[in-house]
Amino acid sequence: MNFMRRPLIFVTNDDSYRSRGIKLLVEIMLKFGDVILVAPTTQQSGKSHSITVHDPLRYHKIVEQDNYSAYVCSGTPVDCVKIGFNILMKDRKPDLLVSGINHGSNASINTIYSGTMAAVFEGCAENIPSIGFSLDCHSAEADFNHCIEAIEKITKNVLENGLDEGVCLNVNFPEKELKGIKVCHQAKAYWNEDFVERKDPMGHSYYWLTGVYYCKDDDKSADYNVLSDGYAAITPMQVDFTAYKVIDRYKTRFEK
Amino acid sequence: MNFMRRPLIFVTNDDSYRSRGIKLLVEIMLKFGDVILVAPTTQQSGKSHSITVHDPLRYHKIVEQDNYSAYVCSGTPVDCVKIGFNILMKDRKPDLLVSGINHGSNASINTIYSGTMAAVFEGCAENIPSIGFSLDCHSAEADFNHCIEAIEKITKNVLENGLDEGVCLNVNFPEKELKGIKVCHQAKAYWNEDFVERKDPMGHSYYWLTGVYYCKDDDKSADYNVLSDGYAAITPMQVDFTAYKVIDRYKTRFEK
Numbered sequence: 001m002n003f004m005r006r007p008l009i010f011v012t013n014d015d016s017y018r019s020r021g022i023k024l025l026v027e028i029m030l031k032f033g034d035v036i037l038v039a040p041t042t043q044q045s046g047k048s049h050s051i052t053v054h055d056p057l058r059y060h061k062i063v064e065q066d067n068y069s070a071y072v073c074s075g076t077p078v079d080c081v082k083i084g085f086n087i088l089m090k091d092r093k094p095d096l097l098v099s100g101i102n103h104g105s106n107a108s109i110n111t112i113y114s115g116t117m118a119a120v121f122e123g124c125a126e127n128i129p130s131i132g133f134s135l136d137c138h139s140a141e142a143d144f145n146h147c148i149e150a151i152e153k154i155t156k157n158v159l160e161n162g163l164d165e166g167v168c169l170n171v172n173f174p175e176k177e178l179k180g181i182k183v184c185h186q187a188k189a190y191w192n193e194d195f196v197e198r199k200d201p202m203g204h205s206y207y208w209l210t211g212v213y214y215c216k217d218d219d220k221s222a223d224y225n226v227l228s229d230g231y232a233a234i235t236p237m238q239v240d241f242t243a244y245k246v247i248d249r250y251k252t253r254f255e256k
Numbered sequence: 257m258n259f260m261r262r263p264l265i266f267v268t269n270d271d272s273y274r275s276r277g278i279k280l281l282v283e284i285m286l287k288f289g290d291v292i293l294v295a296p297t298t299q300q301s302g303k304s305h306s307i308t309v310h311d312p313l314r315y316h317k318i319v320e321q322d323n324y325s326a327y328v329c330s331g332t333p334v335d336c337v338k339i340g341f342n343i344l345m346k347d348r349k350p351d352l353l354v355s356g357i358n359h360g361s362n363a364s365i366n367t368i369y370s371g372t373m374a375a376v377f378e379g380c381a382e383n384i385p386s387i388g389f390s391l392d393c394h395s396a397e398a399d400f401n402h403c404i405e406a407i408e409k410i411t412k413n414v415l416e417n418g419l420d421e422g423v424c425l426n427v428n429f430p431e432k433e434l435k436g437i438k439v440c441h442q443a444k445a446y447w448n449e450d451f452v453e454r455k456d457p458m459g460h461s462y463y464w465l466t467g468v469y470y471c472k473d474d475d476k477s478a479d480y481n482v483l484s485d486g487y488a489a490i491t492p493m494q495v496d497f498t499a500y501k502v503i504d505r506y507k508t509r510f511e512k
Contacts, residue, residue: 048305049368050332056454056462078304078369082465086449109381111497112305113334125365125446157509166444167499183507185498188422190381193342198312206312209338236506238499241367242441243423243492250492251439253413 007033010084010094014044014077014115021101024144028151037070038084047076049118059083077115081122097123102134103142107172107223108187124168125239129158137175147173150232170235172227179230186235187222189215263289266340266350270300270333270371277357280400284407293326294340303332305374333371337378353379358390359398363428363479364443380424381495385414393431403429406488426491428483435486442491443478445471
């Protein structure tokens, strides 16, 4: 891409506008272009591609500077993206959407639950080059300094060369120190859930969802394993979920 | 599969346990096996793969019969599946998970927003053969009679032959009359959103998300077009979102 003017970069996340990760992401993106942030007012982890259709939405401007404006939205990450595209950036589409930096890995099966990655898929479906950045550490005080150089490198590359239509990037960083960058595939993994039972003051049961993560993928180029080895894992992802490899066989099975 | 005993079939949806679609789906599934229904208490359309992590969940049994029991759950469709797998079916995993029949199409990009299909992806990630059934009509009074024969045929086929690991089915029916069944791919499409502004009694703005659907896929074997032509559209889908076609090129771009 050749930019006649500074690129316009859309920043969002699912941890809310107050998280350390999004504040740092804004700082980095301001080196590359003008930034509009639209982020959830409250924590939206695990909201996936949820949209708010049975309740109204609200948004408010919280920062207005020459090259940076920020809004908070009452909804989910995908609501934030839709308000960004359809109200706040109606007259000029962004050149790039970045989501994160998430406090917690979105490698392997986590991508399907992730609000961070849902925002990225939404940008991708709207044909905007979109990248999700996540750190393999859930702490609110997480240190992201070792990721900055790689984020800048990836961002520069995507601003200059774009991404294939229908393809976005899911980038995950190890908690500490970075050995390098590897392009990989989504690991086969699952959560083994447990529900912790509690009793309310009336004696009725309620349950908290908890779980333990299992990776069942031995492949060294699976994102979870790349991350465990200390590399930044870039998994290119697509919004077309069709299982093309079975289509011909399933025609024979189901069309007769 | 050879069943020494009647198959156990897990039924869920996103329209809530009171919808016509799920009631019919239970009736159909009882012809094939024993049924456990776990469905949301309230409408959960557009909730995608959202899980409830910051609030507790509750569930209650509402039906107990010899070969059919039903539960309602305060959470999302994926919460229902997790409660089903980890509490109610802890000792015997289901042989099949079916979700729907949804009041409204989940073809093309709709699959990413859909609670119906999220339940199916969750079943698939847990290695249970999983099928989503949806009707291209949003009416609460929708007529599903023309779909019954095809649902029975597809269900029988999947119970007998299973599905490939990591693959599930997204089945969409036209509103009326069925010309046949076609296996297809997810159509390239998007929603052009609009936000309708209203004022609250204090004079502050709030917004309702609305939108118009656009299909930009001319391919006759795209699910949206197959459905528009009057056929049931079976789109095999996968929980691995990796864009394999770009991996080698992106290695060159990002690993250097």
